[in-house]
Amino acid sequence: MSFAFFFQLLINGIIAGSIYSLISSGFSLIYTTNRFINFSHGSVVVLAAFAAYFFFNILRLPFIIAGLFAIAFIIFFGLMNFRLVYNPLRKRGASNASLLVASIGCLILIESLLIMLFGAGVKSYFLFDTSQGINLLGAVITKIEIIIVLSSILVLILLYLFLHKCRTGKKMQAVSDEPALAETVGISSRKIRSLAIIIASVIAGLAGILIGLEYSFEPMMGTNLMIKGFTGAIVGGASSILGSVLGAFIVGILENIGIGFLPSGFKDAITFTLLFTFLLIKPRGLFGKWRDSNA
Amino acid sequence: MLESYLIHVLILIGIYCILAVSLNFAIGYGGLLNLGHIAFFGIGAYSSTLLTIGGIPFLFALILSCIIASLCGWFLSLMTNKLKDDYLALATFGFGLVVYSLMQNLTRLTKGPLGISGIPKAEILGLTINNSCYLILTIAMLIIAYLVMTGLVNSKFGRLMGGIRDNELLMKTLSRNTQRIKGKILSLSAFFAGMAGSLYAHYIGFIDPSTFGIKEIMLLLTIVLLGGLASLKGTIITTFLLVSIPEILRFVPIPDNILGPAQTAIYALVLLLILRYRPRGILGKIDLN
Numbered sequence: 245m246s247f248a249f250f251f252q253l254l255i256n257g258i259i260a261g262s263i264y265s266l267i268s269s270g271f272s273l274i275y276t277t278n279r280f281i282n283f284s285h286g287s288v289v290v291l292a293a294f295a296a297y298f299f300f301n302i303l304r305l306p307f308i309i310a311g312l313f314a315i316a317f318i319i320f321f322g323l324m325n326f327r328l329v330y331n332p333l334r335k336r337g338a339s340n341a342s343l344l345v346a347s348i349g350c351l352i353l354i355e356s357l358l359i360m361l362f363g364a365g366v367k368s369y370f371l372f373d374t375s376q377g378i379n380l381l382g383a384v385i386t387k388i389e390i391i392i393v394l395s396s397i398l399v400l401i402l403l404y405l406f407l408h409k410c411r412t413g414k415k416m417q418a419v420s421d422e423p424a425l426a427e428t429v430g431i432s433s434r435k436i437r438s439l440a441i442i443i444a445s446v447i448a449g450l451a452g453i454l455i456g457l458e459y460s461f462e463p464m465m466g467t468n469l470m471i472k473g474f475t476g477a478i479v480g481g482a483s484s485i486l487g488s489v490l491g492a493f494i495v496g497i498l499e500n501i502g503i504g505f506l507p508s509g510f511k512d513a514i515t516f517t518l519l520f521t522f523l524l525i526k527p528r529g530l531f532g533k534w535r536d537s538n539a
Numbered sequence: 540m541l542e543s544y545l546i547h548v549l550i551l552i553g554i555y556c557i558l559a560v561s562l563n564f565a566i567g568y569g570g571l572l573n574l575g576h577i578a579f580f581g582i583g584a585y586s587s588t589l590l591t592i593g594g595i596p597f598l599f600a601l602i603l604s605c606i607i608a609s610l611c612g613w614f615l616s617l618m619t620n621k622l623k624d625d626y627l628a629l630a631t632f633g634f635g636l637v638v639y640s641l642m643q644n645l646t647r648l649t650k651g652p653l654g655i656s657g658i659p660k661a662e663i664l665g666l667t668i669n670n671s672c673y674l675i676l677t678i679a680m681l682i683i684a685y686l687v688m689t690g691l692v693n694s695k696f697g698r699l700m701g702g703i704r705d706n707e708l709l710m711k712t713l714s715r716n717t718q719r720i721k722g723k724i725l726s727l728s729a730f731f732a733g734m735a736g737s738l739y740a741h742y743i744g745f746i747d748p749s750t751f752g753i754k755e756i757m758l759l760l761t762i763v764l765l766g767g768l769a770s771l772k773g774t775i776i777t778t779f780l781l782v783s784i785p786e787i788l789r790f791v792p793i794p795d796n797i798l799g800p801a802q803t804a805i806y807a808l809v810l811l812l813i814l815r816y817r818p819r820g821i822l823g824k825i826d827l828n
Contacts (some may be wrong), residue, residue, distance in 0.1 A: 338818070341625045342814055343625075344625050348574075348756070349757065349761075351804075352804075353807035353811070524618050
């Protein structure tokens with residue numbers, strides 16, 4: 245394998261990792277505060293891409309406004325999803341396994357509704373020309389891809405600062421570490437949980453729009469994105485947000501370098517094997533904080 | 540015409556009954572939330588296909604593919620024996636994904652996404668079986684599967700299974716080898732899923748990975764949860780409902796590109812509604828742990 249080829253695969257891996265990390269960090273945020281595995285988070289990403297498509301390509305609003313509307317819609321959707329599906333189940337005392345099954349139901353429901361509304365075909369915003377790339381040490385990278393990497397790094401830094409420097413962020417960490425204790429010192433865990441859903445939805449919405457800018461998108465993409473983001477979270481440790489971000493980059497880089505050795509169809513197989521292996525051998529992940537009682 | 544169509548629908552219902560009943564056996568009685576069950580269906584379908592293409596007679600291929608699926612079930616149980624609840628569900632889900640991507644990518648064996656067509660029709664002693672005989676064969680297999688599973692559930696082994704489902708720690712302190720019992724549950728469940736897979740492949744004559752994906756996992760879960768956990772009768776009733784209703788809807792003039800996703804959306808909605816309002820399903824005896 246030549247250096248340029250390897251470098252290109254590495255760059256592709258970092259781009260994929262940036263997108264996956266936007267999904268896995270939101271996933272972790274929901275997991276640590278709400279304590280369940282939300283599979284429908286992947287289809288939220290695709291839903292955001294389609295919402296922006298609706299506002300921009302169908303209603304012909306300016307792209308920035310379309311994007312903002314799409315993110316507002318996704319926040320509303322995320323909150324309603326919890327209000328109508330997950331919270332009532334929680335109140336009934338349903339187990340984490342039931343919530344997981346419910347979230348698979350939501351994932352498929354959203355996908356099917358999107359197919360009914362927009363058709364199963366691929367869509368694109370047709371906003372930028374993404375055929376031209378910049379040569380970087382022999383590897384080709386487009387401008388949008390640079391924007392994707394930079395903005396995901398920026399979002400993740402902001403998220404880190406929020407969780408560690410901001411009062412509300414610290415409260416969120418308290419709720420995720422010791423929910424009962426946080427409640428006794430007067431932190432409303434209900435509000436913090438909703439806030440976590442809002443933040444996760446905003447990040448997922450951003451991911452959806454960024455994907456739409458560079459690549460085409462289709463309703464069935466949510467499952468695949470969820471599995472990638474989720475694998476990142478499991479590899480890095482779902483209970484640690486920083487861990488799941490690093491895990492997402494590991495997944496992105498490994499699957500891209502892996503196809504330097506294997507046929508390109510094996511990209512997903514690499515991720516699935518990584519997921520299965522980690523669940524069996526190290527379910528807490530590389531940087532996981534608390535040990536889940538079921539793991 | 541109508542008669543042959545009816546036979547077609549009944550064969551499909553029979554096959555899905557075997558598949559769904561074997562899943563309920565693992566979840567409802569064994570307490571093992573196996574989200575990778577569809578993989579055993581796929582393993583059965585692919586092994587039976589490849590074996591018959593390789594020249595092995597149908598009946599042997601059917602039995603062998605059950606055994607292969609069952610060994611995979613044993614393997615999955617060995618790998619996941621330390622996991623519980625949602626982590627077990629995730630690991631089995633991951634297993635399903637790995638098997639799915641192998642079907643997609645081991646192109647030399649499986650022809651990948653193109654699928655394998657022209658699967659040999661079922662033959663017994665050199666005689667090709669027509670559809671009405673195939674229906675009888677399917678029903679016979681369903682009855683065998685049903686009797687074996689209800690027999691086990693009502694035996695001493697069934698009480699051990701219930702014990703593990705409700706309180707594994709207690710069973711361990713009573714010095715029961717819970718890993719082994721769980722292994723037996725999962726391999727038996729996989730055995731019948733493999734049987735359903737083989738019956739499916741030789742009936743339809745064509746298989747591709749899309750029959751064994753995430754949507755099908757959800758459909759199976761909807762059938763099992765709507766029928767109710769730990770009620771094999773409930774599962775059979777709901778399989779009838781959920782497999783035959785879309786067949787009836789085929790006669791309603793709705794364009795195909797809407798009908799497909801609409802069906803899936805309805806299944807997903809049914810799943811959410813049961814979880815929310817009636818976690819025991821129609822005839823269930825327990826809630827989803």
